[in-house]
Amino acid sequence: MDIVSFIMNFLAILAALVVGLFGNGFLKSYVSKKGENLATKEDVQEITKKIEEVKAEYAKTLVEYEVRFSRYYEEHTKIIAELYRRLARAHQGLEDTIGFSVDELNLAALFSSFRTFYEYFDENRVYFQPSTAARITDLYNEFISAGKGLRDARNAKQRGDVQNEMQSWLKSVDRLNKDIPALRKELESEFRIVLGGMGK
Numbered sequence: 115m116d117i118v119s120f121i122m123n124f125l126a127i128l129a130a131l132v133v134g135l136f137g138n139g140f141l142k143s144y145v146s147k148k149g150e151n152l153a154t155k156e157d158v159q160e161i162t163k164k165i166e167e168v169k170a171e172y173a174k175t176l177v178e179y180e181v182r183f184s185r186y187y188e189e190h191t192k193i194i195a196e197l198y199r200r201l202a203r204a205h206q207g208l209e210d211t212i213g214f215s216v217d218e219l220n221l222a223a224l225f226s227s228f229r230t231f232y233e234y235f236d237e238n239r240v241y242f243q244p245s246t247a248a249r250i251t252d253l254y255n256e257f258i259s260a261g262k263g264l265r266d267a268r269n270a271k272q273r274g275d276v277q278n279e280m281q282s283w284l285k286s287v288d289r290l291n292k293d294i295p296a297l298r299k300e301l302e303s304e305f306r307i308v309l310g311g312m313g314k
Contacts, residue, residue: 193238194305200231201253205298208260221265228257246304253297260289 263286
């Protein structure tokens with residue numbers, strides 16, 4: 115039995131050596147690959163976590179921006195509507211004046227409507243692009259020039275200067291019929307674009 119035991123022990127040792135030699139390479143490779151996969155999985159999880167954090171921060175910033183923009187847009191819309199209302203009143207006041215005789219002109223009310231329009235604009239100038247602000251200033255200057263022409267016509271009539279009266283009156287009517295409506299139309303187009311891209 116000694117030989118059988120000896121052979122069995124020898125084969126067991128030999129099998130252990132073979133398994134140890136081959137298994138060692140396989141085991142190292144297996145453990146190494148498993149470690150890489152675990153590291154890769156952890157890296158992916160970390161990257162995914164960072165991406166989610168950035169997405170959450172971006173979403174928060176976007177919401178804050180949308181809230182601020184909607185408030186600004188709402189305020190800007192109100193300012194444009196009020197300014198346009200004042201513009202329409204000033205323009206209508208100037209048009210209505212043409213129907214009166216020079217003696218009946220209420221220039222104080224007319225100039226007051228111009229001033230009301232322009233003061234409101236000036237208080238809210240920051241809401242307008244520089245090009246729009248320049249057009250509004252041009253429009254105001256046209257209103258004032260037309261109003262001064264009417265005043266000059268009244269003063270000329272009071273002096274008995276019929277020629278200057280007619281000249282000043284016609285100049286004001288010309289501004290009223292050409293320059294002011296053209297500037298007002300430009301502003302209307304700009305306002306429509308600002309209020310929702312409604313085109314010209």
